[in-house]
Amino acid sequence: MSVFAPNGLATASVRARPSAFAGTFAALVFCATVVTASVAVAISASRVPSSPEQYAVYEMGLVFSQITVYLSIFVIGQVMSLAVSQRGRESALLRAVGAGPWQIRRMVATEALVTALLALPVGYGLGALVAWVWFGVLDAGGMLPAGMALHIGLGPLFAALGTLVVCSQLGGLIAARRSSRIRPSAALSVTQVSGAEQAGRVRGLVSLVFLAGAVVLTGVAAAGSAENAGDVIPLVLLAYLVATGVGGLWLGRLATRLAAPVLRSLGGVAGELAVAGFHARAHRLSAAITPIAMVTAFALAQFVSLAASDDIDATALFGTLLYAAFAGLIAANTLVMLTLERLREFSLLRAIGAEKHQVRAVVLAESAITALAGVGTGTAIGCAVMAPLGGKTGTPLSGLPLWAWAATLGAGAVLVWAASAAPLGRMFRVRPIDGVTRRSV
Structure with a gap:
């Protein structure tokens, strides 16, 4: 049974769960886009004579490239783990009919590599566009060193290729570890309750x-x-975010306990179903908590710095928007994946009489828990970093205006709800009786 043949395991797996493949593809594209843009700016700055402006632009591109790579390894690993866990029953069946652990691992590794190679040209093209816009922002702000021209060549392409291959293979290795090690006799029973790890x-x-x-x-x-x-602030943020990603399951359960009394009293049946559903799926939802916390913490840290500056730096503002968009798209992509895998669950609810607005109410209640976990954790991280270090660098946390707090927290909550509810229209077009037997939209 070959994974490279047209009818191999990887091909069959993608056909069975196209939404999982699309989610991984989108995450890799986002990663390649930011890496391409950051490396292009750094290489372009390195080709001009040394000057304060040249050093600032080069350092900015280099730092953004490094942070993107670090975050991508972790975030893509989580997205791929989610994609593989969505196909847990298929992997269990393969193990039950004789597929060896090495075949499951090779299936995931092959799919990850092919997805990375397909995402590369798309991400490279989008990254070139972002780099061009970034260059224009620097030029308009008068921050370009003399003689600097934008160069988008093989350097950013190879950087994006290396990042995608490494991230996809590491993510695939982590994702396939549990599926390949589980005993065939236990695999099917484990996957009966989705997300109950x-x-x-x-x-x-x-x-x-x-x-x-x-x-x-x-x-x-x-x-x-x-x-x-x-200089240490980005590294501290990264350490907190890794701790959040690894411990996302406990953060989700803590948020569930905090929100449960309110949801049960105000949400009625929808609130009760949301609490039960979130508790059962806390492991998978933890993959969405990390990027939400990431965008919240990073936005707060950057807004604090911008608020303390008399002259708003166009470069810093663009960088903040770029990273907020990167993390926000990763979070939205993950939440869409999580909703799409629940076709059977929502179809069962509709088959026993639930109306569409009642299903939406359940998703809204669950989104409140996800937002509490993600936005709340990101806010805590931002405060934990900027409260002791902001005053040291001349950017105190108290300098952040109220509207910035409201915009950051409100945007996070809206992002969670919009991304979670986005696939519902497509899922509602599937008849309940058909949705019970289908595995993907």
Whole structure:
């Protein structure tokens, strides 16, 4: 049974769950877009004589490239884990009929590689467009070094290719680990309840280690110079976000416990179903919590810096929007994937008499829990970083105006609801009796 043949496992897997493939493809495209744009700006700046403007633009492109790669490895790993877990029953059936663990792992690795190669030209083209817009913003702000011209060639292409291959293969390795190791006799019973996986102690320990590392880095930066504190802020944010991603399951359950009394009292049956559904699917929903927390924390940190500046830097503003868009699209993509996998569940509800507006009410209630976990965690991270380090760098947290708080938190909540509800129209066009037997829209 070959994964490279037209009728191989990877091809059959994609045909069975096209929405999962589309979600992974979109995440890889977003990654390639930002890497291409950042590397193009850095390479273009490196080709002109050294000057303060040249150093600032080069450093900006280099730092954005590094942060994007770090975040992409982690975020794409989560997206791919979600995509593989959505096909848990198919993998269980393959194991039950004799497929070996190495075949499951090779299936996932092959699909990941092919998806990365397909995403590369799309992401490279979009990245070139973003780089061109970025260059125009720098030019309009008078921040371009003398003689700088935009060069988009093989350098950004190879950087995007390397990032996509590494991210997809690492993500595929992590995603396929559990599916390939599970015993065939236990596989089918495990997948009867979607998302009912138990949290492992190893994940909890890793999450605590990164959390402790972020706290230590914050303390060291607070005790050092202002320049060092500013350089460490992205690294501290990254450490907190990794801790959030690994411990997303516990954050989701904590948010469920906090929101449950309100949802049950105000939401009625929809609130009760949302609480039960979120608790059962907390493991998969944790994949959406991380990018939501990421965009919230990063936006707060950047808005604090912008609010403390007398002259708003066009480059910093564009960078903030670029990363907010990157994280926001990843979050929206993940939430769409999570909704699409529930075709059978929603079809069952409609088959026993639930109206469309009642299904929407359940999704709205679940979105409130997701927003509480993601936006709440991102806000906590932003405050944990900027409260001790903002004053050190001259950008105190108290300088952030009320409208910026409202815009950041409100945008996060709207993003969660809009992305979660976006596929419902398409899912409602499927007859309930047909949706019960179908695996994907």
